[in-house]
Amino acid sequence: MSMYSEQSAVTVLGLGPMGRSLAGAFLDAGLRTTVWNRTPGRDHELVDRGALGARSVEEAVSASALIVVCVVDYDASDAILRxxxxxxxxxxxxxxxxxxxxxxxxxxxxEWAATHGIRYLDGAIMTPTPTIGTPAAVFIHSGPEELYREHQSLLDALGGTHTHLGAEIGRAAAYDIALLDIFWTAMAGYAHALAVARAEGITARELAPFAKGIGAILPPIFEGAAEEMDRGSFSGEGNPITSAVSSMAHIVHTSEAHGIDAGVMRAAEGMARRAIGRGHGADGFTRIAEVLGRR
Structure with missing residues (x-):
């Protein structure tokens, strides 16, 4: 039996892989779920599971008090909502x-929503589609706290952890951008490392255990760097920026010796040299974030 009332209802707009996962989690939780997608046909499996397939966006949004949108970007959501x-x-x-x-x-x-009497929350999904509806899912939200609390029980149907980051509507997207910055920069670094390793006769499988070891040392480094950044004190004891630049130069040299583009590492080296040029060579690497933030 569903824990939700008969009146509980949600509409999901956008049925890409993530949208389908969201709608499926709502259905599994016993919520009356209406779905719509710009490209017809993506709702068949969900309809077979009990979802209501809307013929138009107007019909879809009229079916529920809560509308969840998950499309490729805000150009797409504007085209749907406006x-x-x-x-x-x-x-x-x-x-x-x-x-x-x-x-x-x-x-x-x-701002557009407020002008038209539409109640609005922004959010971001920080985990991949297989986690949706499971304890491993992670969602972040921003906007009016009362509005978030009003719909929290329905959002909890998506599983995992939900964190309200504050009333300022852009905070969820800001967290998302910062965290994706970490992810994609790391993935670019790993892809580049695999290319360099292969050029030196090391297979990806041979490198992987050691790459995981590098990943494992990062969490405490992140914690320490966060404390330094908020404190404004960037200790270079044990590993100053000058030392980091030296190892970066070795990576660039080895990459380019094999004809491998070293643009990403050259960019990182350039940021480090900028910090050194401003007199911070003896500081820790996190000083770069402070230098980048100067206008």
């Missing part, structure tokens, strides 16, 4: 936008 008929149907309802984009776009959408 036509006059859809905007009118959304008046008085709550939109939770789980579409990834920039903090500025989140703020712009919140």
């Amino acid at each position: 036509p006059e008929g859809v905007t009118a149907a959304l008046t008085g309802r709550t939109v939770v936008n789980l579409t990834a984009d920039t903090p500025g776009r989140a703020r712009d959408t919140a």
Whole structure:
């Protein structure tokens, strides 16, 4: 038996892989779930599981008080939400936008929503599709806390942990951008490392255990760097920026000797040399974040 009332209902707009996972989690939780996708046909499996397939966006948003949007970017969500008929149907309802984009776009959408009497929360999904509906899922949200609390029990149906980051609507997107910065920079570094290793006759499988070891040392480094950044004190004891630049130069030299593009590491080396040029060579690597933030 569902823990939700008969009136509990949610609409999911956007049925890419993540949107389908969100809708499936709502269905598994016993929520009356309406779905819509710009490209027809993606709702068949969900409809077979009990979802209501809407024929139009207006019909989809009219079916529920809570509308969850998950599309490729805010250009796509604007194209769905901002036509006059859809905007009118959304008046008085709550939109939770789980579409990834920039903090500025989140703020712009919140202003548009307020102008049209639409209640608005922004959010981000920090884990891949297989985690949705499981304890491993991670969601972050921002916007009016009362509005978040009102819909929290329905959002909890998506599984995992949900964190409200504050009333400022752009905070979830800002966290998302910062965290994806870590992820994609790391993945770019790993892809580059695999290319260099292969050029030196090392297979990816041979490198992987040692790569995991590098990953394992990062969490305490992140904690220490965060304390340094907030404190404004960047100790270089044991590993100053000058030492980091030396190892970066070795990576660039080895890469380019094999004809491998070293642009990413050259960029990192350039940031480090900028810090050194401003007199911070004896500081720790986190000093670079402070230098980059100067205007």
